[in-house]
Each structure stands twice: as C-alpha cells, then as structure tokens.
Amino acid sequence: MxxxxxxxxxxxxxxxxxxxxxxxxxFLRWSVDHKVIGVQYMVTSFFFFLVGGxxxxxxxWELLTPELDVAVSGAQYNTLFTMHALVMIFLWIIPxxxxxxxxxxxxxxxAKDMAFPWLNAFAFWLIPPAxxxxxxxxxxxxxxxxxxxxxxxxxxxxxxxxxxxxLGAHLLGISSILGAINFIVTILNMRPAxxxxxxxxxxxxxxxxxxIIQVLATPxxxxxLTLLLLDRMAGTTFFVPTGGGDPLLWQxxxxxxxxxxxxxxxxxxxxxxxxxxxxxxRKPVFGYKLVALSSxxxxxxxxxxxxxxxxxxxxxxxxxxxxxxxxxxxVPTGIKIFSWLGTIWGGKxxxxxxxxFALGFxxxxxxxxxxxxxxxxxxxxxxxxxxxxxxxxxxxxxxxxSVFGIYAGIYHxxxxxxxxxxNARLGHIHFWATYIGFLASFMPMHIxxxxxxxxxxxxxxxxxxxxxxxTSLGAFVLGLSTxxxxxxxxxxxxxxxxxxxxxxxxxxxxxxxxxxxxATNFVNDPVVFPDPYGYGTPEAAAxxxxxxxxxxxxxxxxxxIQTGGATPAPAPSVGD
Amino acid sequence: MTGLVDSKAIEQSLTREEQLAxxxxxxxxxxxxxxxxxxxxxxxxxxxxxxxxxxxxPPPGVERYDVVLPIIASVLLIxxxxxxxxxLQAVRTGDLARFTPMWRATLxxxxxxxxxxxxxxxxxxxxxxxxxxxxxMVAFHAVHALVIGAFLWNVxxxxxxxxxxxxxxxxxxxxxxxxxxxxxxxxxxxxxxx
Numbered sequence: 125m126x127x128x129x130x131x132x133x134x135x136x137x138x139x140x141x142x143x144x145x146x147x148x149x150x151f152l153r154w155s156v157d158h159k160v161i162g163v164q165y166m167v168t169s170f171f172f173f174l175v176g177g178x179x180x181x182x183x184x185w186e187l188l189t190p191e192l193d194v195a196v197s198g199a200q201y202n203t204l205f206t207m208h209a210l211v212m213i214f215l216w217i218i219p220x221x222x223x224x225x226x227x228x229x230x231x232x233x234x235a236k237d238m239a240f241p242w243l244n245a246f247a248f249w250l251i252p253p254a255x256x257x258x259x260x261x262x263x264x265x266x267x268x269x270x271x272x273x274x275x276x277x278x279x280x281x282x283x284x285x286x287x288x289x290x291l292g293a294h295l296l297g298i299s300s301i302l303g304a305i306n307f308i309v310t311i312l313n314m315r316p317a318x319x320x321x322x323x324x325x326x327x328x329x330x331x332x333x334x335x336i337i338q339v340l341a342t343p344x345x346x347x348x349l350t351l352l353l354l355d356r357m358a359g360t361t362f363f364v365p366t367g368g369g370d371p372l373l374w375q376x377x378x379x380x381x382x383x384x385x386x387x388x389x390x391x392x393x394x395x396x397x398x399x400x401x402x403x404x405x406r407k408p409v410f411g412y413k414l415v416a417l418s419s420x421x422x423x424x425x426x427x428x429x430x431x432x433x434x435x436x437x438x439x440x441x442x443x444x445x446x447x448x449x450x451x452x453x454x455v456p457t458g459i460k461i462f463s464w465l466g467t468i469w470g471g472k473x474x475x476x477x478x479x480x481f482a483l484g485f486x487x488x489x490x491x492x493x494x495x496x497x498x499x500x501x502x503x504x505x506x507x508x509x510x511x512x513x514x515x516x517x518x519x520x521x522x523x524x525x526s527v528f529g530i531y532a533g534i535y536h537x538x539x540x541x542x543x544x545x546x547n548a549r550l551g552h553i554h555f556w557a558t559y560i561g562f563l564a565s566f567m568p569m570h571i572x573x574x575x576x577x578x579x580x581x582x583x584x585x586x587x588x589x590x591x592x593x594x595t596s597l598g599a600f601v602l603g604l605s606t607x608x609x610x611x612x613x614x615x616x617x618x619x620x621x622x623x624x625x626x627x628x629x630x631x632x633x634x635x636x637x638x639x640x641x642x643a644t645n646f647v648n649d650p651v652v653f654p655d656p657y658g659y660g661t662p663e664a665a666a667x668x669x670x671x672x673x674x675x676x677x678x679x680x681x682x683x684x685i686q687t688g689g690a691t692p693a694p695a696p697s698v699g700d
Numbered sequence: 701m702t703g704l705v706d707s708k709a710i711e712q713s714l715t716r717e718e719q720l721a722x723x724x725x726x727x728x729x730x731x732x733x734x735x736x737x738x739x740x741x742x743x744x745x746x747x748x749x750x751x752x753x754x755x756x757x758p759p760p761g762v763e764r765y766d767v768v769l770p771i772i773a774s775v776l777l778i779x780x781x782x783x784x785x786x787x788l789q790a791v792r793t794g795d796l797a798r799f800t801p802m803w804r805a806t807l808x809x810x811x812x813x814x815x816x817x818x819x820x821x822x823x824x825x826x827x828x829x830x831x832x833x834x835x836x837m838v839a840f841h842a843v844h845a846l847v848i849g850a851f852l853w854n855v856x857x858x859x860x861x862x863x864x865x866x867x868x869x870x871x872x873x874x875x876x877x878x879x880x881x882x883x884x885x886x887x888x889x890x891x892x893x894x
Contacts, residue, residue: 314720
C-alpha cells in the first residue's frame with residue numbers, strides 16, 4: 125500500500141469554494157455540468173416514478189376485488205399496466221441509474237467532467253420530450269398492448285397512443301445510446317494517473333458494463349420500433365401476419381434488446397451496492413476482480429438468453445439451448461451475491477438507511493434470482509408462463525433489486541450531492557415501511573401465480589381474492605412509503621444540518637472534495653487512494669484523516685501522513 | 701502526391717488536453733459507428749427472417765431485381781469513400797488545394813448514388829415482402845446518406861476553416877461517410893446477392 129501524501133497547497137482552509145451556490149433555476153435550464161445533469165436526470169425520473177406508482181396504485185385498487193372496480197373494461201385496465209411498465213422502465217429505472225452515473229463517474233475518476241459534456245446535456249434533454257410523448261399517449265387512445273408491444277396487438281388494435289409511446293421509447297433509446305457512448309469514453313480515457321482499470325471503484329465497472337450493453341442492445345430496440353412505426357403508419361407488414369409479416373420476428377428482436385436491458389436496469393444498482401456495502405461495513409469488497417469481471421460476464425451472456433421470454437412461442441428445439449444459457453447467467457450473478465456476503469461478513473456494520481436498503485437489496489435479489497432460475501427451467505416455465513409468478517419474479521429483481529439499490533444510493537450520496545445531512549430516523553421508517561410493504565405485495569404473487577392466476581387480467585376468479593387483497597394492501601403501504609423519503613428530502617433541503625466532505629469516511633474520490641463539489645469538481649488535483657476498498661488499514665485511516673483535514677479543517681490524526689517531503693504525486697486532472 | 705506537412709508530428713505537438721479531446725472524439729465516433737450499424741443489422745435480420753417463411757427467394761411469381769444499376773451505384777459509392785479519405789488526408793497534410801476537388805468528387809458521387817437508388821426505388825414493381833424489404837431498406841439507407849451528405853456539404857462550405865491542426869469536422873464527416881459506404885455494402889449483399 126502506497127503511503128499517502130498531501131498534495132501541494134492542501135492547507136486546511138485553502139479549498140474554500142468561492143463559486144456561488146446553485147439555485148433551483150440552474151437545474152431547469154441547459155447546463156453541461158455533469159453534476160447538474162445528474163440531478164436533472166434523478167429529479168425528472170423520480171417524478172416519473174411517482175407517475176408510474178400512481179398507475180400501480182390504480183392497478184392494485186382494481187385487483188382488490190375480483191370484479192371491475194376502477195377500470196370500466198378490461199381494455200382500459202390494459203392501458204393501466206401498459207403505461208405503468210413503460211413509465212417505470214423507460215422513464216424511471218434507466219434514467220435514474222443514468223443520473224447516478226452522470227453525477228458520480230467523473231467524480232470517482234477525479235475528472236472535471238464527462239468526455240463529451242454537450243452530448244451529455246443533449247442526451248438528458250431528449251428525456252423530457254420523450255416523457256411528454258408517453259404521458260400524452262395515455263390521454264389519446266392509450267397503448268394497450270403491454271410494454272412489450274407484441275404485434276399484431278400493437279399494430280392492429282392499439283390506438284394512436286401506441287404510436288406516440290413508440291416514438292417516446294425511440295427518443296429514450298437514442299438518449300440512452302448517446303449517454304452510454306459518453307460513459308464508455310469517459311471511463312476508458314479519463315482515469316487519473318495512478319488509477320488503472322483494476323483500481324476503479326466497482327460502480328465504474330458496472331456502468332462500463334451497462335454502457336457496453338446499451339450501445340450493443342439498444343439499436344435493436346431502435347430498429348424494431350422503426351419497423352413497428354412503419355407498420356403502424358406507412359402500411360408495411362413486417363409484423364402483420366395478414367400481410368405476410370411475422371409477429372415472432374418482433375418478439376425475437378424485441379427480447380434481443382430487452383433481455384440485455386434488464387441488466388441495464390440492475391447492473392448500476394449492483395455497482396452502487398458494492399460501494400455502499402463496503403463503506404458501511406468497513407471491509408474491502410470480497411473478490412474485487414471477480415465482481416468486476418462478473419459484470420462483464422453478465423453483459424456478454426445476457427445477449428444469448430433472450431428466447432427464455434418466449435419459451436411458449438419459439439420452436440421447441442430451441443428451448444433447451446436457451447434454458448442452458450439462462451441457467452449459466454446465474455453464475456456471475458451468484459458470484460456477486462457471495463462477494464457481497466463475504467464483504468459484510470465480520471464487518472463493523474453501521475445500520476445507516478443506505479446500508480439497510482443495501483441489505484434489503486441483497487435479501488430481495490436472492491429471492492428474485494432464485495425465482496429467475498426456476499423460470500429458466502422449461503417444465504416449470506411452461507406451467508407458470510404469463511402468471512403472477514412471473515410478475516413476482518421481475519418485481520423482486522426490479523423493485524427489490526434496482527429500486528432498493530437506488531434508495532441505498534440516494535441515502536448514501538445525498539450528503540455529497542446536497543451538502544446536507546438526511547434524517548436517519550425517517551430513513552429507518554422509510555426502509556421498514558418499504559421492506560414490509562414490498563414483501564406483503566409481492567410475496568403472495570408467487571402463490572397466486574403458481575395457483576394459476578394469469579397476469580394482465582382485470583377480473584379474476586374469486587378463489588384468488590385473499591391473496592390479491594393482501595397484495596393490494598401491501599402495495600398501498602409501499603406507495604405511501606415513497607412519501608417518507610420525499611419528506612426526508614424536503615426536510616433535509618430546508619433544515620438539514622450541513623454535512624462534511626466525507627461523512628461516511630469512504631475512500632473513493634467523490635468524497636475527496638467538498639459537499640457539494642465545486643463546478644470543476646476538485647480545486648486541487650485529487651490524490652487517488654490506490655485501493656478504493658482498503659478499509660481497515662492504517663493507510664486508509666490516514667487518507668480519510670487527510671481529507672477531513674483538507675476540507676473540514678479538523679485536526680487530522682497524524683498517523684501515516686507525510687506532509688513534508690519532495691513533490692507529492694498528485695493525480696493530474698484530465699479532461700478540461 | 702505527398703503532403704506538405706507531417707500530420708502525425710502535428711498531432712503530437714498538440715497540448716495534452718487537445719490530444720485527449722481528439723482521442724475521446726475518435727473513441728466516441730468508433731463506438732457510435734458500432735452501435736448504429738446494428739440498426740442496419742436489425743433490417744437484415746428482418747429480411748432474413750421474412751425470407752425464411754418462403755420456399756424460394758424471391759417468392760414464386762415475383763421477378764428478381766435487375767442488378768446492373770445497383771452495381772454501378774455501389775461502385776460509385778465505394779469510389780466516393782476513397783475520395784473522402786483522400787480529402788481528409790489532404791486536409792491533415794495541409795494540402796488544401798487537393799481537398800476541395802476530392803471533397804466535391806465525394807459529394808457528386810454520393811448524389812449520383814442516391815439518384816440511381818431513388819430511380820430504382822420509384823421504378824421497382826416488386827410486391828409483397830420482397831418489394832417491401834427493398835423499399836424500406838433502400839430508403840432507410842438513403843436517409844442516412846442524405847443526412848450525412850448534408851454534413852459533408854457543411855464541411856465543404858466551411859472548408860476555409862480546416863487545416864492540419866483543426867481537422868476534426870472533416871475527419872468526423874469522412875468517418876460517417878465510410879459508415880454510409882459500409883452500411884450500403886451490407887444491404888447490397890442482402891438485397892441483391894443472396
């Protein structure tokens with residue numbers, strides 16, 4: 125472990141930022157600062173989280189009883205779950221994780237901004253128009269073919285809203301490709317001296333893997349949507365069987381994008397989990413290289429499993445190969461799970477709200493992962509295909525995984541982003557309400573699914589009522605729990621205590637600057653700590669003490685710090 | 701014809717930041733090209749998928765396209781890729797007198813290519829999936845050729861700005877034009893050969 129030296133000019137008090145504080149209006153206009161763009165992504169997508177959540181509440185209200193309650197017809201109910209999925213996937217999870225990436229990647233790499241700041245802003249500003257298109261579509265004959273938009277439903281029966289929603293998804297796809305190009309170039313080219321690929325924080329690894337998936341998979345969505353739009357608007361018949369088209373073609377191309385896309389939705393959250401668990405358990409990440417490589421492994425294998433979404437529609441001889449690949453992809457995922465367990469094993473765990481959500485992620489993702497393996501088994505999948513068991517599975521990985529991860533990330537980086545502390549008591553209440561509400565809503569779905577309750581129906585047999593009522597009540601708790609974090613956020617912004625540069629005593633570079641960071645991220649060139657997860661060593665303690673001395677003016681314990689000496693080795697900051 | 705200056709030496713004389721910016725732009729362009737070509741691959745997938753439904757291709761009763769004009773168009777397009785490359789090299793070596801004719805040749809060849817394919821598009825009588833795939837794929841490619849051609853035209857109009865130090869716009873335009881050429885060759889093979 126290299127010794128830690130103070131950079132030249134790192135005298136306490138010399139790094140006071142003089143830049144004016146950002147105002148709310150700064151976030152409403154064009155900006156090329158990756159931190160502003162990151163917040164724009166996060167706030168925009170959180171708004172859509174509330175929209176999608178409202179739709180979820182309507183869905184659960186409808187399913188409270190076996191008869192029609194909210195929707196006037198089954199077709200109207202179809203529009204509810206279609207919009208719910210489109211909004212949650214394309215306008216909440218994916219852009220929210222892109223927001224974290226935007227805010228954190230340059231900071232973690234000690235860079236001043238992304239490789240292409242203008243492109244970054246452009247990628248964000250595609251999202252509001254796309255979101256507006258999606259929302260408008262709900263009010264002009266909404267799409268009712270499900271978020272998977274299977275033809276011929278989506279071509280011959282769904283209304284004009286389907287066209288608008290497809291256009292919106294198209295824009296979001298372009299935004300996602302441009303953002304991913306930016307991430308890959310930034311991560312590969314803009315690391316500081318002293319940080320090899322194998323010394324990057326794991327969040328950078330996961331965003332790198334995600335971005336590679338995005339540039340290779342999203343074009344397939346773009347192509348498929350182009351053909352779908354042509355079918356709808358230009359009279360072509362790519363997917364229309366009556367005109368000689370092939371509906372299965374859509375399913376193949378769509379899932380060739382959308383299965384890798386589920387990793388786009390969870391890999392960055394997994395990266396955040398590695399950060400949060402290591403920092404709050406004060407332990408190095410167990411098996412750093414394997415965790416980094418498993419992200420890449422998931423990225424690669426993710427491209428050859430798509431047909432497991434179509435076990436009931438593809439040629440039977442293709443089922444076994446796809447079953448095998450789908451089971452194989454559990455291996456890199458399992459590596460991550462065991463690495464996280466190894467990380468917290470014997471750690472000095474601090475049960476902060478971030479840590480609670482990270483542990484929640486871990487427990488829920490194990491369940492979601494295991495149900496995933498069961499679904500990869502063809503005999504079982506054929507039995508539960510299109511039932512609530514599938515709905516339970518993907519909510520365990522998407523909510524129990526991604527959303528819990530996002531919550532952990534919000535609690536973890538909130539002090540860095542806002543410069544304010546968040547009320548931990550509210551955070552604890554939020555966690556327990558979410559955890560219990562989540563289990564109550566999605567656990568019973570496994571049972572109702574195995575008993576044979578089909579998904580995407582507004583009216584169901586009375587025998588499923590008990591399970592559905594539990595699910596709905598749990599969902600209402602889950603819906604209300606979202607407001608606790610909003611209250612905690614507002615309270616923190618209005619009356620929160622000012623925080624320090626490094627409240628969690630972390631070793632990654634985003635904490636080696638003021639909270640919130642100045643416009644150029646670092647006033648002096650940041651010093652890279654060679655091992656981003658070397659917690660528990662004297663060097664790590666010295667590094668943290670140095671950051672505290674530098675940014676908060678606290679007397680540092682002098683262990684291991686060389687303040688004198690010849691030229692220290694500051695990491696040259698690149699990417700002006 | 702050799703250039704007037706050594707482009708490699710000039711590139712190395714740039715500042716660290718300028719070199720990094722150039723490296724970033726080149727990497728970004730390469731990733732963009734890899735990503736975007738996959739949309740063309742989707743159309744090829746659709747083509748192969750739909751022809752898989754038929755016993756013969758073209759389907760019985762549909763006449764195969766005449767391949768003469770498309771071959772001429774393809775040769776001209778490949779040629780335009782080389783003239784674009786030559787124009788880029790001219791800018792990078794400070795040989796601006798060579799840049800303008802090469803770039804104009806690229807534009808003219810590109811316009812002729814789009815013109816021939818537009819003629820084919822209008823006059824094709826093929827129906828069913830066979831005709832639909834031809835129309836959609838040729839038009840999809842032509843949209844790219846036209847948009848990127850407009851970028852080439854923009855570079856041409858601003859040609860006085862470019863020199864061995866400031867050449868990225870020319871390089872980007874040339875790279876995108878190579879993309880148009882490669883994408884067309886993929887489509888040509890799928891539409892006319894196999």
